[in-house]
Amino acid sequence: METEAEGNGFAIHPMDQFVVRPLFSDGPVHWYTVTNVTLWLALAVLCVAALMIFGTRRRALVPTRSQSVAELAYGMVRNMVEEVTGPEGVKYFPYVMTLFLFILFANLLGLIPASFTTTSHVAVTATLALLVFFSVTIIGFVRKGPGFLKMFWVEAAPLPVRPVLAVIELISYFVRPVSHSIRLAGNLMAGHAVIKVFAGFATMAVLSPVAIGAVTLIYGLETLVAVVQAYVFTILTCVYLRDAVADNHH
Amino acid sequence: MNELAMMGQYIGAGLAAIGCGAAGIGVGHIAGNFLSGALRNPSAAAGQMANLFVGIAFAEALGIFAFLIALLLMFAV
Amino acid sequence: MEHQVQDVAEAATGHAPHAGGMPQLDFTSWPNQIFWLLVALVAIYLLLTRVALPRIGAVLAERRGAITNDLLAAEELKQKARDAETAYNDALVRARAEAQAIVAKAKEAIDADLAAAVEKADAEIAQRVAVSEARINQIRAGMQDSVREVASETATALVAALGGQPDASVQSAVADRVKG
Numbered sequence: 001m002e003t004e005a006e007g008n009g010f011a012i013h014p015m016d017q018f019v020v021r022p023l024f025s026d027g028p029v030h031w032y033t034v035t036n037v038t039l040w041l042a043l044a045v046l047c048v049a050a051l052m053i054f055g056t057r058r059r060a061l062v063p064t065r066s067q068s069v070a071e072l073a074y075g076m077v078r079n080m081v082e083e084v085t086g087p088e089g090v091k092y093f094p095y096v097m098t099l100f101l102f103i104l105f106a107n108l109l110g111l112i113p114a115s116f117t118t119t120s121h122v123a124v125t126a127t128l129a130l131l132v133f134f135s136v137t138i139i140g141f142v143r144k145g146p147g148f149l150k151m152f153w154v155e156a157a158p159l160p161v162r163p164v165l166a167v168i169e170l171i172s173y174f175v176r177p178v179s180h181s182i183r184l185a186g187n188l189m190a191g192h193a194v195i196k197v198f199a200g201f202a203t204m205a206v207l208s209p210v211a212i213g214a215v216t217l218i219y220g221l222e223t224l225v226a227v228v229q230a231y232v233f234t235i236l237t238c239v240y241l242r243d244a245v246a247d248n249h250h
Numbered sequence: 251m252n253e254l255a256m257m258g259q260y261i262g263a264g265l266a267a268i269g270c271g272a273a274g275i276g277v278g279h280i281a282g283n284f285l286s287g288a289l290r291n292p293s294a295a296a297g298q299m300a301n302l303f304v305g306i307a308f309a310e311a312l313g314i315f316a317f318l319i320a321l322l323l324m325f326a327v
Numbered sequence: 328m329e330h331q332v333q334d335v336a337e338a339a340t341g342h343a344p345h346a347g348g349m350p351q352l353d354f355t356s357w358p359n360q361i362f363w364l365l366v367a368l369v370a371i372y373l374l375l376t377r378v379a380l381p382r383i384g385a386v387l388a389e390r391r392g393a394i395t396n397d398l399l400a401a402e403e404l405k406q407k408a409r410d411a412e413t414a415y416n417d418a419l420v421r422a423r424a425e426a427q428a429i430v431a432k433a434k435e436a437i438d439a440d441l442a443a444a445v446e447k448a449d450a451e452i453a454q455r456v457a458v459s460e461a462r463i464n465q466i467r468a469g470m471q472d473s474v475r476e477v478a479s480e481t482a483t484a485l486v487a488a489l490g491g492q493p494d495a496s497v498q499s500a501v502a503d504r505v506k507g
Contacts, residue, residue, distance in 0.1 A: 015325055015349055020356035031358035038359075041367040048371050052379035059386050061393060067386075074383045084300065094380055098372045122351045123360040131368075179311050186314035189321070189351065232307040235300055325348035 012200030014193040018120055036116045037124075044105040044118070052101070073101065077234065084238035088245045095135070096241075099128060100234040103184065107226035110188060111219070120188040122181060129181035132237050140244030151243055180236055187229050191222040259323045266320035273313020280305045475505045 022033050029035060051073075055066030063071055077100050081093045103119055110117025118124050140148035152169040154162055195218050201211035284302045288295035350356070479501045483493040 015321075018350040020350060020353070020359065029356045029359045031362045033359055035356075035359055035363075037356075038363045041363050045367050045370045045374075049374055052383070053374060056379065056382055056386065059382060061386070061390055063386075070379070071383055071387065074380070074387070080300070094372065094376045097380065098368060098375055101375070102368060102371050118360070118364070120351070121360055123357040124364050127361050127364050128368075179308075182318060183307060183311040183314055185351065186318050187310070190314060190317050193321070228303065229307075232303055235304055236307065239304065321349060322352075326352050 012197055014196040014200070017116070017192060017196060018189065037118055037121075040106070040109055040116045040118050043109055044102060047105040047109065048101045080235055081238055084235060085241045086246045089238065089241050092241060096234055096237055099132070099237060100230055103128070103233050104227065104230035107188060107230055110192065111222060111226060117188050117192055120185055120192060122185045125181035125185040126177070128184075128233070129177040132180065132240060133177040136240045136244045139241070143244060148244070176240060180233070184229050184233050187225055191218065191225055194218055195222065259327060263320040263323040266316050266323065269316020269319070270313045273310055273316065276309035276312070277306050280309055475502065478505050
């Protein structure tokens, strides 16, 4: 398909940026191979450490710039957990915070030109979503026992409708990790691929001003998307946790 | 035969891309309704930001699914 | 057919070592990504729970404490300021009352002085009036005597000029006339 594009003067390979490559060899990718995924994941960890540990090293009463950013993130996620999940959910706050900071920095690092976006891979986001899914299920059964299943039995509805609703609720429960992961990966993949496509148009002299303007605009939009998607993934995690933690479902 | 299959892929991808526009309509509905509600009762708007984002995320996810179908048709089938 | 399309796609792109053309669906790289992702998540989780979150939580709690203390101190200072204001107002009221008393006293003294001066002046005036009246009376008495004298002398001279003998009857007649 690209041959045809090249025939017209374009060389657009929007998906090339997502290829997983070994960093130090050309061999196959084993589970332990150090790849570009490893590099960018490590950078995300370093950024989190820089903000949350190096940034707060002075423990200042009147915060410095980096410390206030760290406190802002802390306060935002903590409020979110308290408001959405309820006071019972606060003990899962570090877990939610880990997810938020990791996704935020992975998304933002992916915006650096020629970088690798780890969160654009379904493998990564599916792992994150399945972690949430399994932890919610396990926490729900541990806290409520079989009572957790009452979540699917909507008592607000009239009795004849309840079995139908139960089936729908059950399906939607198992679709959650799919939508949870595909949303994040798809958003980032789409944005980066679109940027790449417009960048490819820039090789044609007539189109290049339009293409460069479009890339600039989409880059701004993608910066917004990177933050919003991290927020959305976190808040959905809190919403799912509420089912396992809150008492108002039965 | 191959060309026919590739033609089908491209047409299918183009059709799937319509779904992105549909998601745009959905997101616009949510944001517009939020704004009209927020203008009627600005004091309650700040507390509903989380719901706004969750709603937008749900609506947008379907558009992303459509985009994913298009990508799959283009690159993976 | 799928394979044919894939083959065509790979042959066409010439740079597709992975299945299909979408790296996300290249399942050979999944174990690698999942492994390193889990490593990264565990690292972040440990960093956060061991160091960052307790530290930020402590700083926030400390700040909340400091703010509460400051607010209490501010409340105290405010109370003090209010007390000081009341004291000031009291002092002001007292000072004003004192000033009014002083003014009243001064006015009283001035009035007394004034009354005394007026009295003294009245007495002096009365004395002078009496002296003047006495002198006027004296002058008036002196004037009657002189009139009587001039009249009797004139009458005597007239009588002598007319060829009469001025005697005591002239004198008494003149005296009667002048008295009348």
